[in-house]
Amino acid sequence: DIQMTQSPSSLSASVGDRVTITCRASQSISRYLNWYQQKPGKAPKLLIYAASSLQSGVPSRFSGSRSGTDFTLTISSLQPEDFATYYCQQSYSTPPYTFGQGTKLEIK
Amino acid sequence: EVQLVESGGGLVQPGGSLRLSCAASGFTFSSYWMSWVRQAPGEGLEWVANIKQDGSEKYYVDSVKGRFTISRDNAKNSLYLQMNSLRVEDTAVYYCARNDYDSSGYYDYLNYWGQGTLVTVSS
Numbered sequence: 488d489i490q491m492t493q494s495p496s497s498l499s500a501s502v503g504d505r506v507t508i509t510c511r512a513s514q515s516i517s518r519y520l521n522w523y524q525q526k527p528g529k530a531p532k533l534l535i536y537a538a539s540s541l542q543s544g545v546p547s548r549f550s551g552s553r554s555g556t557d558f559t560l561t562i563s564s565l566q567p568e569d570f571a572t573y574y575c576q577q578s579y580s581t582p583p584y585t586f587g588q589g590t591k592l593e594i595k
Numbered sequence: 596e597v598q599l600v601e602s603g604g605g606l607v608q609p610g611g612s613l614r615l616s617c618a619a620s621g622f623t624f625s626s627y628w629m630s631w632v633r634q635a636p637g638e639g640l641e642w643v644a645n646i647k648q649d650g651s652e653k654y655y656v657d658s659v660k661g662r663f664t665i666s667r668d669n670a671k672n673s674l675y676l677q678m679n680s681l682r683v684e685d686t687a688v689y690y691c692a693r694n695d696y697d698s699s700g701y702y703d704y705l706n707y708w709g710q711g712t713l714v715t716v717s718s
Contacts, residue, residue, distance in 0.1 A: 488657070521704040523640075530690055530708035531632075531640065537702035574640050578703050582645055582654035584630075589639040 489513050489577050493587030499595040504565045508590045510575035512556040519579035520558045522551055525589075526571045534573075535560065570594050597621040597707045599691050604712030611681050611716070617674040617691030617709055625649075625669035628694035630705060631676050633687035633714075641687070644676065645694065659685075681716045688713050 490513035500506050510520065518538040523531040533542045535551035538558055548563040562569055575587040603615040617629070630645040644655045644665040653665050664677040674691050688711040695706035 519702060523705075525640075530710060531705070532708075533704055533706050536704040537697050540697060540702075542706070576640075576642070576705070582642070583656045584642045584645075586632075586640040586642060 488583055489516060489579060489585055491575055491577055491585050491587040493575055493590055495590060496588060497591045497593065499593050500565055501595045502565050502567055506562045506565055506592065508560045508573050508575075508592075510558045510560075510587045512558070512577055512579075515556055516577045516579035518553060519577055520551075520553065521576045521578060522549075522560045523574045523576065524569075524571045525574065531574065565592075567594075597693065599693065599707055599709035601689060601691050601709045601712040604689065604714045606715045606717065607681055608718050609681060609683055609716055612677070612679045613681065613714060615676040615678065615689055615691075615712060615714070617676075619672045619674065619691075619693070622693070624667075624672040628703070629667060629674045630692045630694055631665060631674075632690045632692055632705070632708075633685075634690070634711075635684070635687040638687075643689070646674070678714070681714075683716050686714060686716045 492511045520538045522535040525531040534545050538553040539551045550561045552559045573590045578584045598620045600618045607613050631643040646653050646665045662680045666675045690711045691709045692705040693707040694703050696703045
């Protein structure tokens with residue numbers, strides 16, 4: 488199975504900061520990488536699919552990129568509503584479609 | 596409006612069984628792959644299983660193979676997860692989700708999620 492290693496596991500930042508979260512796949516997964524945001528007690532919400540495509544309705548301050556087996560979620564200017572936990576997920580080839588361990592983004 | 600509503604969660608003893616349901620509305624259920632994802636208390640997300648539109652293909656995470664069965668009834672717009680031989684480590688909120696594809700048809704993602712149903716396995 489493909490393993491997804493997400494870092495950091497937690498992050499403290501301030502409103503207006505630029506934040507980067509990384510996810511590394513254990514093998515090549517092309518662009519089969521999605522990013523989700525989850526707030527406490529809520530279901531996850533899709534932010535980015537196919538590594539860099541912004542889901543409709545998601546603010547443009549969110550962006551995704553890929554370099555080989557390394558994937559990055561960037562929030563260009565943190566807003567108060569962005570404090571949440573973020574997960575990457577691979578959807579390459581045959582399931583299981585594993586998630587990363589998550590990154591909890593907290594207010595500094 | 597797309598809606599996914601899970602039900603069937605509850606408290607069950609180790610070794611017991613439970614059947615989760617997910618009622619879908621607001622879209623043509625029979626046209627989509629569907630998935631189950633779970634989240635143990637205070638932990639991250641774990642992909643559990645998915646099923647093709649006509650039920651002809653099913654996939655599972657190793658930890659539930661042979662114990663859980665995903666199924667669907669397209670006439671009833673419903674997705675199911677039969678869970679047998681439950682273990683304490685199966686305790687989690689279980690979400691059903693719809694698989695969507697990008698315009699190329701290659702890249703899939705979980706675009707719509709239910710609110711989740713809590714399964715607690717404890718003696």
